[in-house]
Amino acid sequence: MPSFVRPLNLKKPVVNRKLIAWGFILTGLVSLGSWAWGRWQIPANHSDAANADKGEGGGFWGPVKITYTVAPKSPPPMSSETISALQKLLDSTSGKYGIYVYRLSDKLGYGISADKVLPAASIMKVPIMVATYRQIEAGKIQLADVEPLLEAIGKRSDNEAPVTLTKMIGRPYIQQTLKDLGMHQSDFDQNTTTAYDLAQLWKTLYAGNLITSEHWRQMQQFLTDSIFEERIPAGVPDEIQVVHKVGTDINIWADSGIVMGAKPLVISILNDQVDLAAAKEVVPQLVRVIWSAESANQ
DSSP, X not given: XXXXXXXXXXXXXXXXXXXXXXXXXXXXXXXXXXXXXXXXXXXXXXXXXXXXXXXXXXXXXXXXXXXXXXXXXXXXXXXXHHHHHHHHHHHTSOSEXXXXXXXXXXXXXEEESTTOOEEOGGGGHHHHHHHHHHHHHTTSSOHHHHHHHHHHHHHHOOSHHHHHHHHHHOHHHHHHHHHHTTOTTOBTTTTEXXXXXXXXXXXXXXXXXXXXXXXXXXXXXXXXXXXXXSSTGGGSOTTSOEEEEEEEXXXXXXXXXXXXXXXXXXXXXXXXXXXXXXXXXXXXHHHHHHHHHHXXXX
């Protein structure tokens, strides 16, 4: 065997003394570091303890803070019981109905036959009011010249005022206003709309689009406490303001607007071919069912 080859003793275990030494050193360093970390995290006195509770003092970096976000509780969806209650009322009466409810704060909506095209009747006067305010803001007409007409539409649903305003503004501009309001299923010439489209109208106005906040406030004044408060307002508590416009014609007894509760709510109820006596009972009942379901979300 060559002299430079050292015989290996298989009976004697091989020990790497340097590796063991470094292991002891590293273990000691880790233990020392853990002790130092714990020592600096403990407040020195009661004052430090109080500060530690506030996230102050208590070591190199202070106490560890854990932050988390609690997801907001989603509003309750429309229950099957409420839908059934609404449908039961509709089944018990005559005519065609379209209903749509929209939570302005939660941006959730639901309805029954909400896309059914039905007569708008005098509810179409609201887009005429909006178009008029837009023309005022464009400098085309003066508020003083049309303000009595706007008030007559809102408070009394006057029929001459919208005719006069339509001549001043022009039908094409009112038709464009319908589109800008998101009323894509509505027809100004045919005077038809849907419950869903009317929710888009109120949603756009509530969001502060198309007209200034000053003019929107005036619209709200004109469309509140009108001579027609026996529909949507009759189905909600007396103290709650309702900004709305009714639609009345032969076999039509409709209403649409915003219930200004803690969380404003759009309610649109359109109909056609109804028995007026029956509709005068059913429409407030429909609103009461909706409000009963929605009051938990207020």
